Amino acid sequence: FSPDSPKQLAAALFNKPTDEPPGLGLKPLKKGKTGPSTNVEVLTKMSEDPAIETSIPEHILEYRQLTKLVNTYLVALKEAIQPKTGRIHASFNQVVTATGRLSSSDPNLQNIPIRSDAGREIRKAFVAKPGHVLLAADYSQIELRLLAHLSGDENLIQAFKDGMDIHTAVAAEVMDVAPEDVDGDMRSTAKMINFGIVYGITAFGLARRLGGDVSNQEAADIIEDYKFRFPRITEFLDNCVAQSKGHEDGHVETILGRRRAIPQIHARNPNEKALGERMAINTVVQGSAADLIKLAMLDLHRCLPVEAPGTKMLLQIHDELVFEVPEAEIEPVTRLVIERMEGAMAIDVPLVVDAAHGRDWFAAK
Incomplete structure (x- = not known):
C-alpha cells in the first residue's frame, strides 16, 4: 500500500485479513470523512497502545515527519541558495507581526524545526565559512x-x-x-x-x-x-x-x-x-521581549564593527541571535555578545544569556 494514501493505509490497518485488500483487522479509533481516520492523533494512540503489536503506525508517523521535513525544508532551502554566494539570503521584516517581533521570509529561517531530533538535523546544513564558527546567543526565559x-x-x-x-x-x-x-x-x-x-x-x-x-x-x-x-x-x-x-x-x-x-x-x-x-x-x-532584543541588536550592530570587525550578525530567531565569528576570536566575542545582550535594558531581574558555538548551527545549540 502507499503510505501517502489515507484510504490505502486505513485498509491496511483496519480491513480484516479475509477482506480485499486484506488488512491487520485493527479496531478503528475515530471516523473520518471517508472512513476510519489515520490522522496523527489516531496513529500516535495506536503506536503507544501495548495491545497493538504491529509497528506500522509508528513507522507511518516517522515517514510523514521525514516527508514533511524533506518537502517543506530541504527542497525549499536548496532552491533558496544564491548561486554566486552559496548562501541563503532571507528577508527579515519589521512590521509584519502584530506583537512587534521580526518575521522571516524567502525563506522563513525562524521556522527551522527544533522540537524533533530529525528536525534539528537540518541545522547541520548551516555552516560557518572556513576559519569561522557560528555563535548562538539566546535569552533565557525572557518573557x-x-x-x-x-x-x-x-x-x-x-x-x-x-x-x-x-x-x-x-x-x-x-x-x-x-x-x-x-x-x-x-x-x-x-x-x-x-x-x-x-x-x-x-x-x-x-x-x-x-x-x-x-x-x-x-x-x-x-x-x-x-x-x-x-x-x-x-x-x-x-x-x-x-x-x-x-x-x-x-x-x-x-x-x-x-x-x-x-x-x-x-x-x-x-x-x-x-x-x-x-x-x-x-x-x-x-x-516587550521584541523591544528588548531589538535594542540588543542595535547595540551590537554599532559595536561589532569597532570591537569585533570580523564578526557578523546573521540571524535573529525570536530570543536568539546567531553570529559568524573568526574561530580565533570566539572567546572575547562571546563575552562581548553576552555583556551587550544582558545589558540591553535595565529591569528588576537579571537578564541571562546562554551562548554556545560550533562549526554548524546544530553544534551551536
Missing part, C-alpha cells in the same frame, strides 16, 4: 523575566534574583512543597502554567496540555492557586485588559511604548472578546 518586571511580583522577582530554576520555584509555591521535593511532573505542570499564563491559558487548555486524568476543575484549581501565590501577576494581567478596554481602539503599549490596537476587546461576541483579552496580555509581554 517570564519581563513578566516579573512588568508585574512587580516580589515572589517571582526574588526567584530570578536568587538564580532559582523558575519552574521549580513556581511548582514549589503553587503546590506548597519544598523546592527539593518538586518532581518532574510538578515542574512540567508549572512550566505549562508559566508560559500559558502569558497567553491567557484557560482551565480547559491547561487540562488538555497536562493530559492524563487532569479534569477541567483540577486545572482551574491549579490556575487559581497560581493566582493566589502570585497576586501581582494576576493584577498585572487584569490591568493589561483594563488598559485595552479603556481605549476606543483597544490599544496596549509595550515596555518602550509601542502601541498595538486591539478592536476585538470591544466585541460583543464572547469568544472574540476573550481573544482580544488574550491578545492584550500577550502583546505587552511578547512585544
Whole structure:
C-alpha cells in the first residue's frame, strides 16, 4: 500500500485479513470523512497502545515527519541558495507581526524545526565559512523575566534574583512543597502554567496540555492557586485588559511604548472578546521581549564593527541571535555578545544569556 494514501493505509490497518485488500483487522479509533481516520492523533494512540503489536503506525508517523521535513525544508532551502554566494539570503521584516517581533521570509529561517531530533538535523546544513564558527546567543526565559518586571511580583522577582530554576520555584509555591521535593511532573505542570499564563491559558487548555486524568476543575484549581501565590501577576494581567478596554481602539503599549490596537476587546461576541483579552496580555509581554532584543541588536550592530570587525550578525530567531565569528576570536566575542545582550535594558531581574558555538548551527545549540 502507499503510505501517502489515507484510504490505502486505513485498509491496511483496519480491513480484516479475509477482506480485499486484506488488512491487520485493527479496531478503528475515530471516523473520518471517508472512513476510519489515520490522522496523527489516531496513529500516535495506536503506536503507544501495548495491545497493538504491529509497528506500522509508528513507522507511518516517522515517514510523514521525514516527508514533511524533506518537502517543506530541504527542497525549499536548496532552491533558496544564491548561486554566486552559496548562501541563503532571507528577508527579515519589521512590521509584519502584530506583537512587534521580526518575521522571516524567502525563506522563513525562524521556522527551522527544533522540537524533533530529525528536525534539528537540518541545522547541520548551516555552516560557518572556513576559519569561522557560528555563535548562538539566546535569552533565557525572557518573557517570564519581563513578566516579573512588568508585574512587580516580589515572589517571582526574588526567584530570578536568587538564580532559582523558575519552574521549580513556581511548582514549589503553587503546590506548597519544598523546592527539593518538586518532581518532574510538578515542574512540567508549572512550566505549562508559566508560559500559558502569558497567553491567557484557560482551565480547559491547561487540562488538555497536562493530559492524563487532569479534569477541567483540577486545572482551574491549579490556575487559581497560581493566582493566589502570585497576586501581582494576576493584577498585572487584569490591568493589561483594563488598559485595552479603556481605549476606543483597544490599544496596549509595550515596555518602550509601542502601541498595538486591539478592536476585538470591544466585541460583543464572547469568544472574540476573550481573544482580544488574550491578545492584550500577550502583546505587552511578547512585544516587550521584541523591544528588548531589538535594542540588543542595535547595540551590537554599532559595536561589532569597532570591537569585533570580523564578526557578523546573521540571524535573529525570536530570543536568539546567531553570529559568524573568526574561530580565533570566539572567546572575547562571546563575552562581548553576552555583556551587550544582558545589558540591553535595565529591569528588576537579571537578564541571562546562554551562548554556545560550533562549526554548524546544530553544534551551536
